Amino acid sequence: MFRGIDEVDWASMEHAYGSAADVPELLRGLASPLPHERETALDGMYGAVHHQGDVYDSTLASVPFLFMLAGQAGLPDRGGIVELLASIGGSGDGDDLGDSGDRGEDGDDAAACRDTEVSEDDNHGMARLAVQAGSGVFLDLVSDGDPEVRRAVPSALVRFHGEPPRLLALLEERLRDEPDDGVRPALVESLGLFARLHPGSAAPAVDRLVSLCAAPHDPGLRLAALGQLASCAPDRLPADLVPTVVALLHTRSRRFRPSAEPTRTSSDTLIGSLRRMRPADEEGAQLLRTLHKALGARTADRIALLKGQLSSQDTADRCNAVWMSAGLFREWRAAYEEPVALIGEQLASDEERLRGAAVSVLEFLFTLAAPAADRLADLVASAPDTRDRGTATLDRPLKALARSGDARAVPALAEVLRHPLVPNETGYMTGYLGPAAVPLAPLLRERLAEVPLDAPETYGRAAPLLSGLGTLRYAAAVPEVLRLLHGAPRELRLREALVKALARALRAFGGAAHEAVPALRELLAGGCAAVAADALWSVEGDAEAVLPPLLRALAPERDGGGPRTAAEALGRMGAAATPALPGLRRLTDSAEVWERTAAACALWDIAGDPAPVLPVFRAAWRQNPYTRGTISACLVRMGGAGVPVHDLVRTELASPRRHRARSGGHGSHDVLEDERLLRDCRTALEAA
Template identity: 25%
Template sequence: MRAPTELDDVQWLTLTHAYGSAEDVPQLIRALYQGDEETADEAIHELYGNIHHQGTVYQASAPAVPFLAHAVRHAPGKRDDLLMLLATLADHDPADVEAPHWPGRPVAAVCAELCRVLPELLPCLGDPERVVRRAALRVVAAVAELLPAELRASAVGQVEALYADDPAPAVRADATVVLSRFGTGPVPLDSPIPEVRLTAATVAAEKSGPPYPAELVEIIAEDGAEPDPGDDDFPWSGTTTPDRHLTRLLTRDPDAGLAVAARWITAGDLGARGSWLAREITEIWRDRQPEVLDLLLAALPHQRDTRTLSHRLSVIGRWIAYLPEPDDDLRNTLHDYARIGTEAAEPALLALVRSRDPRALELVLRRPDARALGAAVSAFPETADRLIPAIRHELAAGAAGNAAIALVAALAPFGAAADRARPELIECLRTRRAAVAAARQLGHNGVLTREIASLLSEAGRSTDSSLRGAAAVAQYRLTGETGPALRTFESLLVANGPTHWHLSGLQPLGSAAAPLLPLVEPLLTARYEWTRFAAAEAHHWITGSPERAVRVLADLVAPTPVGLAALKALAGMGRFPEELRPTLRAFAFSPLRLLSDMPFSEHEHPDEELRTLAWSLLALG
């Protein structure tokens, strides 16, 4: 260990951390000794942000270790926080120590320093405060595989003593984990202490891998239903708390995970752990929606706050559309929540709409909003006579931002009937509320008036490049004149900006955009993948030939957002190169989801779309 009096012996100015020079580290370490809790908290917070930042350590991290170790033993208070900082600094994958670059990594230097000071930190394993003992165990675990034989024997002996005699069940459970890191100690599946049994079962499941033995699943289901409220303060690795680690472990075996989730929900869904586990499983594994929705329905009465209840209803709403026929219990429950005037009513109503329950339409029309109306258009496309007036009313009432954009977009599926909303669309364009969407829809409606022509001409001179492009396309649709649209897109494609957005606007022009080919073709090899994608689509629309586009799009296909867009474009062309077939089969038949959901998305889950598109292309033969 090194005392604060030695801080000036280190050339901190020559060392770096997350924000550059480490010259501020000495004053942060000195602040730990001032006896002021708020000052110490701020210093520790700063150290977590500079010598450790988002899982990374730096040049200055290892030199700080002996000073932090001294502060653990001699600074007033904060022993548990400082021990956790040391454990976090040394966090690494044990497999990395065999890699040739390990000696040169900052984390290797941190671990080396921590091994040197560990003998002086081991007394913390006998600290009278439980939180200090728990934090000290994590320090030992962080370098367990790196300790020399004599130090290892000493550490193992003290950890075994904690496992055998500590009065705190959480400490005994932690000691079980540390002994497993050392490759020693019992596997106490029959321990009389639930926390120890649960930890032992978790460790055993991690070692065995899925599918997990029934004995382990039973212990986890029985002993894991009630979370330890103190666990969040004691992650084992980075921010991975024991509870989060257990959830991740269970998602690797969906049958075991759903069985455990069912038991936890039956036990009251304490901490919403069972319903959260069920939600995670359907985000990771395909075709688990029916089981998960049954579990979420059972969990709804157990939700203890409106925020959690609303989240669970939102998850139901995300997946209910994939059930061929949602059962009556689920739809009746959603209807009950949707009728009451609480925060939970909105997600319940969206879920009810997506279940295609006829009662949902009445509730939407009684309490219209953009999201509910947009969902109702998809669920009840035959009800234009009822939905279009409601959309018009919301637009006329001043809907703006994303709400206005969603309302205008909801008109598109109604075709010619959407022209009834022409006055509201004109007002949106005039006031620049959802102006881009309004311009596009006015172009689709096919009706040109002097007022519309004037507004589109004005929009074509806007500083908003997206609005200029949308106005140019709308003018072309309504007049058939190519000149203004070509001039607009020529200027957009040569300017700095979101080129891929502008390329995507060329579809309505089709072959009329041929004069723009000299600008489009070089973009087929652009560095940015979204630009290559949009250029390939535009090239196909303009030339009518898929040959060049197919090759560019096929190279982009991957389980990524741009890869999904490329796959959708290939499906629209009905073409793909034969060498893409193995990739398509992987997309179609993977039991795991290959694409994650997009936050706040109102559209089909991207992984479901990925699989459907892969199937459709494979069906081409």
């Protein structure tokens, strides 16, 4: 099985963590008779040799041996090896090969990909060619005795093996002969993938999918076919799609009986963790996830589908619906009050997994979670008292309630703050609660007084508390801020981060922090000059003292906090920063989009001239969607002067997709920032 493995110079190769000398051990581990060793080895392959989808020279060298393992009859867990090979060969592609890549003249992506020359330094291209070259092994595995292998192979075969007529005939044959109900949906998914990858040969596959959508086929198979049809031929979907899907879902749920819990390994690996987190009805989750993804911007249909899922008597169906709602909420804009309220109802369930899923989704919705606030408040009120033991993280229902802006979170946060060990994120919660959080200020101050000086955890503990105190403008905490400022860590990186957080808090305190003026003046000559000058202006208003360090910081080659920080500080000074206008105009030509954006905002706030500002805004808005929040906030301040770029604002408001939505990941505050952008866009139009 491993013939030739010791002849490969693995030590001369690399993976994500350096030398690839350990790769033979990982490959041999995949063939271990012990389940936990196989899982650990597969985790190592994903974690190092194929780290986050990357392809290294050691990844390419592993491919022949992975094919040897995949073809070894009787070896357990080969389905995972087939999936690894498919991932390696598909590295560099989009989420769905049907949505990316150039098609050949006959509309055949796979043929075009095979015929493309690949340079020796294109590891992703070479990986695809290597998996294509070995894809004959997949042909031998379509009728393998292991159902997990038969489940993994069809999509790999369609992705990497040519000859569309042969592939289609093989899929039809397997659909007819496959005895395992758990494998048949994978074959249906492969039909949809075939239709997307081989549009020139897709008609028979689409017709087959249409036939599979109808009775007397099994509800699960019909759901799989509808999901694939939505992705490759949405015009062939039934007019009553949502009622049909909901009815099939409920029928399937009544018939579905979870198989015996599979043996779980105890290895502490990412793969092991993911396996333990799998939903009780993983097949049902995949079926509906595929359909939701294919429906995309059809938010009305997706909301109706979610409502049907959430009305199911089956806990697994409702849990799957909650998780699927996350992708909808993060990517698309719509009125979500009804599905959010239904997700809130799941918080009353006795099923811990369902409650946990609901809280996880509500956490990132912020104000959009308001329809579920009553249920969140009930859950917070019923939570056990943790004051005597402390926790490393804030209870998630409380976090979700606070992020929604509900004042009922304040008493619970106060109880958390009365304990000496405070979860770090607690201080940030005040920013979402507005004036209701004022009673928390003395407690934040008490906890800040207990933060140790010059310790590794100093910044991590202090920064959230400082954020909260700054949000509440609680200047009574100036002595505690100065204590930390004078005792800041000696290590430069930790010191600068802490000093900047302290300076921002003092800036928020304004004139009431006059006691801090001497300390801030001392900082004007160091690496935190820009934030210190910003704070000093807010506290004392001495333009002669703060302008020189801010002007120096505008130059990219100078220390002082960076041009962007300086530009933002100068903008807050308004007309008092007029001497900075030449430097800010130069900064609008910066190669860095955030520096250009900050400079343009400052130019408006200082001089009130839209001419040099609006072209910068237009270019930055299109180049980097993350700048839109900053730009829209400035357009609110500009009123009618911003009208020439209001076409961008109207286009944004008309877009159904969130401005931060992207494939392959998401940020915890993406929904919040998008809702703020929409608010500011509407306000900017109203103010014109």
